[in-house]
Amino acid sequence: MESYCSLVYVLLFLVPFLLLYRFVPGQGKRYVLLAGNLIFFWWISGIRVLYIVGTAVVIYLAGFGIGMLQEKRNAALSTAEKADRKTIMEASRKKQKGLMLVALVFVLGLLLVLKYTGFAVEILDAVLEKLVPGTFLTPPTILVPIGLSFYTLEAIAYLVDVYRETVKPETNFLRLFLFLSFFPKLMEGPISRYEPLARNLWDGGQMTREGAIRGSMRIFYGLFKKVMIADRLNPLLDQVFLHYMEYNNGVMNWIATLFYMIQLYCEFSGNLDVVIGSAEIMGITLTENFKQPFFSKSISEFWTRWHISLGTWFKDYIFYPMSLSKPLKNLTKSARKKLGNHYGPLVAGAIALFTVWFCNGLWHGAGWRYIFFGMYHFVLILCGNLIEYPARIVTDKLHINRQGKPYKAFQIIRTFILVVVGELFFRAHGLSAGIAMFKQLFTSISFDWITTGSIFTLGMDRMDFVIAAIAVLLILVVDILKERGVDVRGKIMETPAPVRIAICTAAVLVLVMFGAYGLNYQPVMPIYANF
Amino acid sequence: MEKLLEMLEDLAPGTDVATATDLVDGHHLDSLAILSLVADLEDEFDITIPAVEIIPANFNSAEALWAMITRRMEE
Amino acid sequence: MKKNIRYVVYVVSFLLILSVCLLALGEIFRPRVTSDPSMIRDEVDARILTTPENTTDILLMGNSEMLAHVSPVTLWEEEGIASLNLGSVGQFFYLVKGYLKLAMETQSPRLVILDMDALFLWEVRGENYMIHRVADFFPILRNHDRWKEPYRDKLLLTDAEKKKAGKDKDRIEKTRKLKGYYYSTENCPAADFDYMQPVSDGEPVISWNRLAFQDIVAFCKKKNVPLLLVSTPSIKNWNDAKHETVQILADENNLPYLDLNLYVDELQINWETDSRDGGDHLNDKGTQKVSRFLAGYLKEHYDLPDRRGDKHYAETYEEAAAYYHELVGQKAAGVTG
Structure with a gap:
């Protein structure tokens, strides 16, 4: 089996396993x-x-x-x-x-x-x-x-x-x-x-009816993200990343990278939905790995919302042990005397942070573009911290309210763009390809592909774009609700039985009818699975 | 306690540090900020804070921080 | 206890209602003949749906090898054999049963020939195999995006889109008119060598392919239609190791296996002139040789009536033959096709 988001996993493995797990006692x-x-x-x-x-x-x-x-x-x-x-x-x-x-x-x-x-x-x-x-x-x-x-x-x-x-x-x-x-x-x-x-x-987990229903809904949600969105966006972005030299089009690079970001999120968090849902049915709790990452207001916040368990691992087993080790603590002490209370600790912090991001990048893959990816985020986080104080002065002078909605919106959008650019390097076929594509983002701006309709010849026709947009919107709405603490599954479970059954039936039918599977589609190779 | 609140104010301006209970979880303090804070606390209160103490439970609120500080002072 | 029973009822009702809906959708979206066959998303389905009822004695299945290497027109002209080439690019084994099922709704073949090249495709996904297995019960899974068909042309708003769709359309139409034979006169020579020399043991096969193959075998058995395994000449794709593997499978399942790669000399295949892409596929020159040989072989080994006297068959095959000769004539006259 290639991934958790698959009929092979769900029908051939999970269902038989859960039946056995349920009926074998104690x-x-x-x-x-x-x-x-x-x-x-x-x-x-x-x-x-x-x-x-x-x-x-x-x-x-x-x-x-x-x-x-x-x-x-x-x-x-x-x-x-x-x-x-x-x-x-x-x-x-x-x-x-x-x-x-x-x-x-x-x-x-x-x-x-x-x-x-x-x-x-x-x-x-x-x-x-x-x-x-x-x-x-x-x-x-x-x-x-x-x-x-x-x-x-x-x-x-x-x-x-x-x-x-x-x-x-x-x-x-x-x-x-x-x-x-x-x-x-x-x-x-x-x-x-x-x-x-x-x-x-x-x-042994306590299998409850509620756990089974919640878990099943969660598994379905993961499959939905993968089959409706991740697989649908794949052909286009695959073509652009592969043929970036021929296409030489910054606009297409932006679109392909944006698609990749969405695809990665849907695939990765979708897989985790299936995983956590599977455990949930078993009566086992696994920690969440995603917390609506695109609402992050800074890169460092992003990494507390995306692949959370990886971030906390690096924090607890590399960052703090390193930065609080004797040699680095002494460094901090002397740095504080010279650079003050805010910038002093940043010296040791930067060293520890560099190590974390070097390892984090490398953990994602054995290649230069992964190291680059790590360094990219390292630089962004460090800069974020270095700029903090001067930025505060600027916003104060300009009377910009940092707690206000517009500023927060600015932060969210800024973070999103920075993350998306980082993913360009991650997905590109090698570091030099990534660098070339990055340059094209600014030098080869041309809307040709869109105006001539060629963008619809890469494996996604107009209907695919519409369906993808609607599905992504749906995910966005669910994420917004989750950010607000709404228990979406709970709400569904509270509806009267006929409504519930109707919702579930409709959901499955939508996936069956509009999923990006079959002869005319080209699903993604599992992304994090070669790990 | 006041000194602690002052330090928190400096690191997370605009947040109500006295009553907040999500300083870490709500991302008001990121890991570099925590490093700053730890260095400050160690200096100010003459304690050592090992890596094991850097958990959200200890850093999420001024109260929890104070409890940790007093604990470290006694050791 | 009562609550548990209630939930069992809910779950069962859900599954029942879902199944009914899926079956209904399967009916609504089952492949149908439309006025314009190019609208049908699956070109093989289109071929099947536009073939007049009861005009096929042999169904030819396989990937691009089968598609390019057997010409039903030639089988007809040589021995009056009525065949339909349902080969297509990238036809994984898990697709074959679906095509056979659809074809057998209107045709009663006496033989199914399966090109074994697809056995060794490694990019097969278990997921696709699963989907097609589930589609045995809920055909909608196979036909689910046919809802796009009525709208496809309306959505081609720009020249670029129309051009791309048009290119595909032409190729598909040309192939369909030749009863599923992909006609090509390109020539890209291949380096000749004895590629079927006994070298090693069998070549590995991904289990999904093996499973799908067994499904095909079981299906043909159920329908009481004999199955013939073939390999068509291709320097790039065949070797002794693969031959061994197929032979073992054939023996295990009591099936005849005709490996045309062993007959390359008898067929007088000339790799300088007969390949369109450097040894991967034959062009029309090569395919004519293969088809003529195959016609003789089939006549000898199978009870296949000569349908040339039957008006019902002759109509559709003569049409295809006329079109074929038109293309050949165009090529001879230097008109690019």
Whole structure:
């Protein structure tokens, strides 16, 4: 199966699984889930299931070991003199850290080798080419196990949390493995913290009628986003990104990138709707990964609303540990003396932020355009912070009300445009293509394609544009309602039964009739799934 | 407490920092702002704030922040 | 308990009502003959719908290979065989059953020939296979965007749109008039070599293709129509490994397999002159050789009546033949077609 937003996943996997999960009682559920996880993994990645087992084993043993060290330390502390306390704690901490680092090196190393060897060889080849012309290294094709980038981060989070003593070390290997391999979050996240999810998975979810209905609606919504919108926009944007050199048209680049932004949002959040909905039916809660991201007023806010679990992971496991580490704290201290209270911390902050965005960019893919993508957002966020104070002075002088609606609208639109431009680099076929297309945005402005109607010959006819617009409008309305805290599904469930059935029937029929599937359409390749 | 409110005012002007309970969740303080705040607090109250304490629960309201500060002062 | 029963009733009612609606929509949007066949979104459907009833003894299925490599006109002129070429570009196996179903509503073929090139298409999506499987029960899934048909021409407002639609229209129409044979006289030579030399074991097949193939086999069995597997000459697409794989499948299913790539010498295929795109597809020169050979082979191995005496058949095939010779004549006269 290629993605969660598919009949293959829903009909061939999810429905049989849920039936089994529902009717196997109590403790049996965890074994049904374990089997489900393994079948799911095997279906997609076959023998590479051994990779996730390997990571789980390493993390389990390390966590167990750290737990033992902590117990030893606690025992020692209870009988120790006050003067010795510090040394005991330091000594234990060092050992724990050592063990944790060994495990992290293995787990992270596995990710790096599997995912980035090809890229590294490319770079090496380019460097060697300069030194010894004619050398040619072929980057090896390494097949990556599904979910590698996601479960590796979860494994790291678990181990670090054990070290920090915010999570109790897991003594039951199956429990840990069940968590790590939980099939809904495998391909696209959300990147989850160990508790309370691990406990819920082990105990088995409480399947309720309400959960089943809500979850089903959510799954349908995800399918809707993908099949009505993401797949519909695909042919046009695919053509433009592929043939940008021939087309050489900035207006088309804007349109294609805008379409890509919408497509990415519909595909990614749609997949997560199916994922979270699946878990919801099981009685399991997964954290939200999207919170109406396009209402963000700044880039840094955007990343708290888009792929939320990734942002919080980087924040908790890279940004703060780095910026609050001894060397960087000292840097902050001295910087504060020279640059003041606001700009001082930004020095260490910038270093930590740079690291975060370098890793974030690279996490998205092994390629220069992904690093560029990370750097793009790094620069924007840093600038946002640097400009903050001067901007305030300017708005005060101009008597612009920052809390007022017009200014907020300006911020939202500005953020949207900046994000969309960032996605151009992300989607383009390579960094040089991205740069070329970016230049075209400003140099090759021509509305030819629209005025001559050629824009309707790229795989989307006029009706497709209309349908896409209506569907996007619908999503926008739902997002606005969600932003206002309206429980859309709850409201639907409150309507009388005939109305409910009518709404559901109509929704399915609309999707069947107007979905962008079948011979005359060209659906998207799953975007985040090669992770 | 006043000093804390002053610091918050500076980092998130226009927000009612005394009563707000969503300083982090409502994006009034972003991660760089929090860094600034942490550096300030460590200086002002002579405490250390490790990474584990940087959670929304501690930073969402002035009250929660104050509770964390007093806790760190006692350690 | 009562609440649970109530909800079961709701869910069942929902599914029932939905099913009824889907079936109704399936009826409304089932492929129909219209005054203008070019309006029909699926060109293969159009071919089927414009073929007079009971004028087909052989249905030819497959992707662009079949589309370009077998000329029903030639089969007719050689042995009076009545055939319809339902090949199309990118025809994945999961599409074949749908076409067969539609065709068999008005035709009673004595044989189905399936070009096996599509077995090795790797870009097949499980999702599309699933959709077509579900379409077995709810045909609307296959025909869902036919609502666009009446409006399509009205929406072509600019020259660019009209031109693109027009180009497709011409090609489709030309093919339809030749009973599904894509006529091309382009010549792009291919480097000749013994490409069917025994080299290795079989070539991998994606399971979705395999499943869809089995569906076709089962369907033909159910309809009691014999199935013949073929490979048509193509340097680019065929080799010994693939032959092996198909042969194994054929043996497993007790089906005859005719690999024309093994007869390239007998057919006197000249890769200098007979290919339109460097060994991927044959042009008309090559296809004539293939079709003549195939006509003889079919006559020998299958009970296929010579329909040339039957006015009912002759009408439609003579028309196609006349059109074919017109095209050949135009080409000879230097008129580009």
